[in-house]
Amino acid sequence: MDILFVVLIGAIASVLANLNIAVFNDGLRPIVGEHIDGRLKRRELGLTAFAISFGLVIGFGIPFTITASIILIHSILLGTDIIGLITPKNKWGTPVAAAVGGLYGWGLLVGLEGFVKLFEYLPINFLDPMGQVGTPVVVAFTVFPALAVAMQFSIKKGILTFLVTALVRQLAVFFNEQGFLSLGGNTITLNQEGMALIAGMIFLFTFAMREKQEEGSSVDLASLFSDKVKSIQKNVPFFMILGGLIAGATNLAVMAGDPISLSLLAEGKVSEAGLAAAARAIGFVPLIASTAIATGVYSPVGFTLIFVVGFFSPNVWVALIIGAIVIFLEVMLLGVIARFLDKYPGVRNSGENIRSAMTKILEVALLIGGANAANMIIPGLGLFFIAGFYLINEIAGRPIVRMAVGPVGAIAVGIIANILAVLGIM
Template sequence: MEMMFVILIGAVAAVLANMNIAVFNDGLRPIVSEHLEGRLKRRELGLTAFAMSFGLVVGFGIPFTITASIILIHSILLGTDIIGLMTPKNKWGTAVAAIVGGLYGWGLLIGLEGFVKLFEYLPVNFLEPMGEVGTPVVVTFMAFPALAVAMQFSVKKGIITFIVAALIRQLAVFVNNSEFLRIGDNVVTLNQEGMALIAGMIFLFAFAMREKADEAASVDLASIFSEKVKQIKKNVAFFMIIGALIAGATNLLLMAGDPISLNLLAEGKQTDAGIAAAARAIGFIPLVASTAIATGVYSPVGFTLIFVVGLFVPNVWVAVIVGAIVIFLEVMLLSSIAKFLDKYPGVRNSGENIRSAMTKLLEVALLIGGANAANMIAPGFGFFFIAGFYLLNEVAGRPIVRMAVGPVGAIAVGVLANIFVLLGIMQVS
């Protein structure tokens, strides 16, 4: 059953990309729209998709998938973007996209199992230390609303948001240690990072909603892009299928929608992963909705609420049904969301700032995590390698995205450690 979920997700996602209905890479949606309007040839579209997504698959999606033994959704859907857009949009091309996309999903899952078994035979099994890559991510994630506030409104407001979030976190720690909260004889434990994250998000949206639209300068998104919204609604059945599949696969703990919830799942903290996924989904609604309304091209994961469904619903088949319903409601409410974003341009603009804040935070957290993991694998040498790797990557113009330097560097140290042991210049600790 697990295999079928992953194969079907790969096949359906590749078909959606091939038919120009949905792509996962946010930056690709406007480019697909250019192709739909006849300003970009199919070949150029495919090459652009490859250039934009291949590095992220290899340098971002796959390393996280390996370190947590859970598929990060980026590793499969960025790949299906490439497969779908590089195959011709005709009957045989769509069929090829479905077959190759399904095989890609199958290969990803089989390869993951093979990797885990391979590590057991290595002189230095560095799979467990690789878990350290995500440790700082979980803790630092609560700071992203403060960074988004600072980027969009002011540094002063960002600092205030950060201080309040930090105080809320420590208050939650105090409440947990004091065992104040009880239901009968059972102690209720608050997730301190989750509480801080909620506080930060409240500040972010409070500031954003204070920025009202100027009636004279207001842009009616729903009216201007009504045909594009209709196009998305026409394909709602496709979105319901893939939404159902992804919600089900998430419920089976086969995949996660972001590095934060992925690392929490790897630690066995499913509820915390659900809270993190919910915060991310709420923050991404303005970005996904805006790009979808403006381009007529949706995301195969919608607003990412299907991951929240998968993590909180207790049964896989219930998750499948609820996932389909949730993504149906998302699509049907696009016009209403467009009107809301017109009314509160601050909320609309917050989408890009939230994404930028998350990216910056992950760059720092994953570099620290990668350095810690590398140093656990090869004490001393690990820190040296990650520092040099990061700086040389910067000087070279960042051929590897900053976010991936820590995970990729830690994997490289693990490989080098095994080579050193085989050469006799390093001892297994």
């Protein structure tokens, strides 16, 4: 079932990209829109997709997938973006995209299983230390609402949000230790990161909704891009099938939608992973909705709520059905969401700030996690390598994205450790 789900996801996502219906990379959506409007040739579109997404697949998606032994959705859907947009959009190109996309999904899953088995035969199995890469991410992720508030509104409001978030987290820890909360004689344990995240998100959206539209500056998204919204809605059956499959695959613990929930899922913390996925989904709604409404090109994962469905569903079949329903509702409510974003420009503008805040948090957390993992593999030399790797990458103009430096560096240290062990100098 795991293989079937991943193969179908790869095939369908490649077809949606090939037909200019949906792409995963947020930065590609406006470019695909340019192609649809006739201002960009297909060949240029394919080359742009490769240039934007290939580095993220190799430097971001694959390392996380190997680290957790669970597919990070970026590693498959960034790849299907490339496959779908490079193949011609014609009677033979679309079936080829489906076949190659399905084969790519199969190769990703089978290759992952092969990697895990390969680690068992190494002189130094560094798979367990690699689990440290995601450990700081879970805690650091709760900071992103405060950072987004500071970026969009003011440093003072950002500091206030940060302090309240920290206080709420510590109160949750205190309540858990003292056993203050109980229901029917059973002690209730609060997830401290989840409580802190909720507090931060309340502050973020309170500030955003208080930001009023300046008179005469309104951009009527609902009417201006009504034809774009209709073009997305007519393809809703495709989104329902893909949304159901992704929710099902998430329920099977085959894949996750972001590094935070991926790390939690790898630790067996399914409810915490669902909560983290929910916070991310709520934060990304303004960004995904805005780009979709303006371009007529949707995301194959919608607002990412299908991952939340996958985590909290009791079984794979319920996840499949509810996932399809959720993404149907998302698509059909795009016009309502457009009007909401018109009414609250602060919420609309928060989309890019939320994305930037998450990126900055992940850059720091993953660098720390990578350093911890590398130091567990080779004490001392691991920290030396990660520090040098990060600085050289910066000086070289960041050929590897900052978020990937920690995971890639830790994998490199694991390989070096095995080479040293073979040579007998470790």
